[in-house]
Amino acid sequence: MPAKGKHRRPKSQRFTRSIAVAGTGGAALALPLMGAAGAHAATPTATVSSTQEKAATAQEKAATSAPAAAKKTATKTYAVKAGDSLSKIATDQSVSGGWKKLYSDNRKAVGEDPALIHPGLKLTIGKKAASSGATESSAKSKSSTGSSKSSESSTKTTAETTTTATDAASSSGYTLPVEGATVGTAYKTAGSMWSSGYHTGVDFVVPTGTTIKSIAAGTVVSAGWGGAYGNQVVIQHANGQYSQYAHMSSLSVSAGQTVTEGQQIGLSGATGNVTGPHLHFEIRTTPDYGSDVDPVAYLRAHGVTVG
Secondary structure, eight states, rough: HHHHHHHHHHHHHHHHHHHHHHHHHHHHHHHHHHHHHHHHHHHHHHHHHHHHHHHHHHHHHHHHHHHHHHHOOOOEEOOOOTTTHHHHHHHHHTHHHHHHHHHHHHHHHHHTTTOOOOOOEEEEEEOTTTTTTTOOOOOHHHHHHHHHHHHHHHHHHHHHHHHHHHHHHHSOOOOOTTTTTTEOOOOOOOOTTSSSSBOOSSEEEETTTTTOSSSEEEEEEEEOGGGGEEEEEEEEETTTTTEEEEEEEEEOOOTTTOOTTTOOEEEEEESSSSSSOEEEEEESSSSSSTTTEEEOOOOOOOOOOOO
């Protein structure tokens, strides 16, 4: 019996150690498995959360930028009023790029001369009127680029031709106050409507908005309202004589300013005592009324052809 008990005791001890080892082994195996499972479970959750946050941020940015983008590309139509010029409209309407951009966007409507705009003319502000939108393909874009270069070349050719014609006409240092105009009421035409009993200048019949130019270099002695003359400019020239431009719709110069031959000084109109739009032009020996001389003869004496 004692011998059997000795055999039973070691077996019981080995069983206990086996359980302990198994328990220890189980713990050692279970902990890493649980940790690994926890780590693998957390990774997809974090990835999904990060993706959702990025998507939400992108949507928020898109929602914020959409109104700004819409505002940036918004366009409107402006109807030209009496006294307007492209420069004035561009300033009043905050056109990015100024009057040159406004003219470029509306060249087809305005025509070759940016100064020749008239009341009622519709101008597109904010986007080029002839634009076909942002849906054009890259092939069309390339074609448009080629067309643009061709147009630019054509514009340069036109500009060069105009410059040559102007240089030829102004070789004497004088030029017409307005191009392409017909002479209306002539100088010294008699009539009770004039306080002196006769017409003290010559009228060039042109529509409102036509560019008015200084006939020669000089200094502006007055620019503003002139009563019956409406908006007027008076310029003193190097020879001591004066030129007067009346009934203008808007002025581009101010008193004391130095101007060059052919420089724009304003736009024609029908301000003051008139029956219709035209330019009243005078040559004077003083800046005051009543010192007039024949303006047509004066221009011709300085090499300018008056039709």
